[in-house]
Amino acid sequence: LGIVLLAQGKLDEAIDYFRWALQVHPDYPEARENLNIALKLQSKINGAIE
16 A cells, blocks of 8 residues: 555655554565655655755
């Protein structure tokens, strides 16, 4: 689900989902990697707006 949200550009929702997944499964490497990707994208968007 997080990947779908990320692909749809719903970064806040994707980030929330990946964080939830890591709370449930802290050793889930794909969730950690995808969270990092989503946070980097969010940072780039926020930087472009400023």
